[in-house]
Amino acid sequence: KRIKTVITGDINGSVKNGGCGECQTSCQSACKTSVANQKCENKKRVSSK
Amino acid sequence: MIHQYKLGGRNIILDTCSGSVHITDDVAYDIIALYKDKSEEEITGEILLKHRDVTKEDIAECIRDIRALETEGRLFTPDVYGDLAWDFKDSGGVIKALCLHVSHTCNLNCSYCFASQGKYSGQRALMSFEVGKRALDFLVENSGTRTNLEVDFFGGEPLMNWDVVKRLVEYARTLEEPRGKKFRFTLTTNGVLIDDDVIEFSNREMSNVVLSLDGRPETHDRLRKDYTGKGSYDVIVPKFKRFAQARGGKDYYIRGTFTHLNTDFTADIFHMADLGFTELSMEPVVCAPSDPFALTREDLPVLLEQYDILAAEMIKRKKNGKGFTFYHYMLDVERGPCIYKRVSGCGSGTEYMAVTPWGELFPCHQFVGEAEYSLGNIWEGVKNTQKQEEFRRCNAYTRPECRDCWAKLYCAGGCAANAYHAAGDISGVYQYGCELFKKRIECALLLKVAEAED
Numbered sequence: 001k002r003i004k005t006v007i008t009g010d011i012n013g014s015v016k017n018g019g020c021g022e023c024q025t026s027c028q029s030a031c032k033t034s035v036a037n038q039k040c041e042n043k044k045r046v047s048s049k
Numbered sequence: 050m051i052h053q054y055k056l057g058g059r060n061i062i063l064d065t066c067s068g069s070v071h072i073t074d075d076v077a078y079d080i081i082a083l084y085k086d087k088s089e090e091e092i093t094g095e096i097l098l099k100h101r102d103v104t105k106e107d108i109a110e111c112i113r114d115i116r117a118l119e120t121e122g123r124l125f126t127p128d129v130y131g132d133l134a135w136d137f138k139d140s141g142g143v144i145k146a147l148c149l150h151v152s153h154t155c156n157l158n159c160s161y162c163f164a165s166q167g168k169y170s171g172q173r174a175l176m177s178f179e180v181g182k183r184a185l186d187f188l189v190e191n192s193g194t195r196t197n198l199e200v201d202f203f204g205g206e207p208l209m210n211w212d213v214v215k216r217l218v219e220y221a222r223t224l225e226e227p228r229g230k231k232f233r234f235t236l237t238t239n240g241v242l243i244d245d246d247v248i249e250f251s252n253r254e255m256s257n258v259v260l261s262l263d264g265r266p267e268t269h270d271r272l273r274k275d276y277t278g279k280g281s282y283d284v285i286v287p288k289f290k291r292f293a294q295a296r297g298g299k300d301y302y303i304r305g306t307f308t309h310l311n312t313d314f315t316a317d318i319f320h321m322a323d324l325g326f327t328e329l330s331m332e333p334v335v336c337a338p339s340d341p342f343a344l345t346r347e348d349l350p351v352l353l354e355q356y357d358i359l360a361a362e363m364i365k366r367k368k369n370g371k372g373f374t375f376y377h378y379m380l381d382v383e384r385g386p387c388i389y390k391r392v393s394g395c396g397s398g399t400e401y402m403a404v405t406p407w408g409e410l411f412p413c414h415q416f417v418g419e420a421e422y423s424l425g426n427i428w429e430g431v432k433n434t435q436k437q438e439e440f441r442r443c444n445a446y447t448r449p450e451c452r453d454c455w456a457k458l459y460c461a462g463g464c465a466a467n468a469y470h471a472a473g474d475i476s477g478v479y480q481y482g483c484e485l486f487k488k489r490i491e492c493a494l495l496l497k498v499a500e501a502e503d
Binding site for chain 2: 001002003004005006007008009010011012014015018019020021022023024025035036037038039040041042
C-alpha cells in the first residue's frame with residue numbers, strides 16, 4: 001500500500017444535513033482579522049461515513 | 050480537485066471537496082500528480098523512468114487504489130457546491146451575531162491600531178445601556194429560528210464601559226428562556242483594566258475572552274504603549290496570567306499582531322507559550338501599505354517559513370508534554386463546518402454585523418467608520434439593502450481567482466474587509482493574505498497527520 005488515508009473528511013456528506021446556521025460566527029472566535037477553524041454545532045448532523 | 054505538497058518529511062494529499070487527507074510514498078505521489086492528465090500507459094512510462102525500483106504491476110496496483118478512493122468519494126471528489134451559498138445566504142434576513150462597539154475610546158495608544166486608537170476615525174464615545182439594550186432586542190427580533198446568538202464586546206477598549214457590559218449581559222439573560230435563545234458572549238480586551246470583578250464576571254458569563262499580547266516585551270512595548278508613551282507589557286501580563294488561570298486554562302486566546310517589525314513572530318508565540326499560556330493566536334497587521342510596520346512583499350517568504358517553524362516546534366513540544374494550541378492550526382478535519390458554511394463564509398453584512406456606540410449598523414467591525422458601508426441602524430434595521438446585497442453575493446465561488454483554488458472551502462473566499470482594503474472592492478482578492486492562509490492550512494494539516502500517526 002503506497003497510499004494511507006489518515007483523515008476521512010465529511011464535507012461531501014454535509015450537503016444533506018448541514019446548513020443549520022447554529023455554529024459560531026468565525027470572526028467572533030479569536031482573530032477578528034482573517035471558516036477553517038470553526039466547529040460544527042449541529043447536533044442532528046449525521047456523518048455520511 | 051486535490052492539493053498535494055511535501056512538508057515535514059511527508060507527502061500529503063488533500064482531497065479538497067471531501068476533506069480527506071492521505072499520505073503517500075514518492076511513487077504514489079507522482080502517480081497522483083499525473084492521474085488526471087495522462088493515460089495509464091503514459092503514467093507507467095513516466096514512473097518507470099523516474100523510479101527504477103518499481104514494476105509495471107506496482108504501478109497498476111497503485112492506480113487501482115487511486116480509482117477505489119475516487120469511487121469512495123475520498124480522492125478527486127468533484128466540485129459540485131457552487132450553488133449552495135445562494136441557498137444559505139438567502140435565509141430571509143436572519144441575523145445571529147453582533148459585534149457590539151461598547152467603547153470608541155481606548156486607554157492605550159497602539160500605533161498600528163486599525164481602529165485609529167479606538168475612535169474609528171470619528172469621535173470618542175461610549176455606548177449607553179439603552180443603545181446596547183436596543184441592539185440586543187434587534188438581534189433577537191431578527192434571529193428567526195436560530196437558537197445560538199453571539200455578541201462580542203469590542204472597542205476601542207470595552208472594559209472602559211464595563212458597567213454597561215455587565216448590565217447588557219444581565220438583560221440578555223432575561224431574554225433567553227422566554228424567546229428560546231442562547232446568548233454566547235465574548236470579550237476582546239487589552240487587559241489594562243482587568244481586575245477581580247472582570248475576571249469573576251467573565252468566567253461566569255463570557256464563553257471566550259481574547260487578550261491582546263504581541264509576544265516578547267520588546268515586541269509588545271514597541272507598538273502597544275499608553276498615552277504617556279510607556280509600554281503596557283508589565284501591566285498586562287500578570288493580569289492575563291491570573292485571568293487564564295482563573296478560567297481553568299481554557300476558553301481564552303492570547304492574541305497577538307505581527308508586523309514588518311517582527312517577521313520572526315514565532316519567537317513571540319514561543320514567548321507566550323513559555324509564559325504558560327496555551328491558547329494562542331497571532332495575526333498579520335491590518336494597516337495602510339504606507340505605514341512603517343506594514344508587511345512587505347519581501348517579508349512574505351520569511352513569514353511562510355515562520356509558519357513551518359511553528360508547526361515543527363508544536364509537534365516537538367506536544368511530544369514533550371508542553372503542547373499549545375495555535376488558533377489557525379486548529380482544524381476539525383473529521384467534521385468541521387458543513388459545506389454551506391464553508392462556501393458562504395463569516396456572514397459579515399448578512400448574519401453578522403457591527404453596532405457603533407450610537408446604534409449604526411456596519412457589515413463588521415473592520416468597516417466601521419467607512420460611511421459608504423453604513424447599512425442602517427438598530428431602530429429601523431437595514432436600509433442600505435443594495436450594499437447588503439453585495440455582501441450576500443460574496444462567497445467562495447463568486448471570485449474568478451478562487452474558482453480553481455484548493456483552499457476555497459477553508460477560507461470561503463477570504464475576508465471581505467481584507468479584500469476591500471487591498472483591492473478596493475469586497476469581491477476582490479487580498480493575494481498576500483491568500484498566501485499566508487494557504488500556508489497555515491498546509492501546516493495545520495501536517496499537524497493533523499502527525500497526530501494521526503501518533
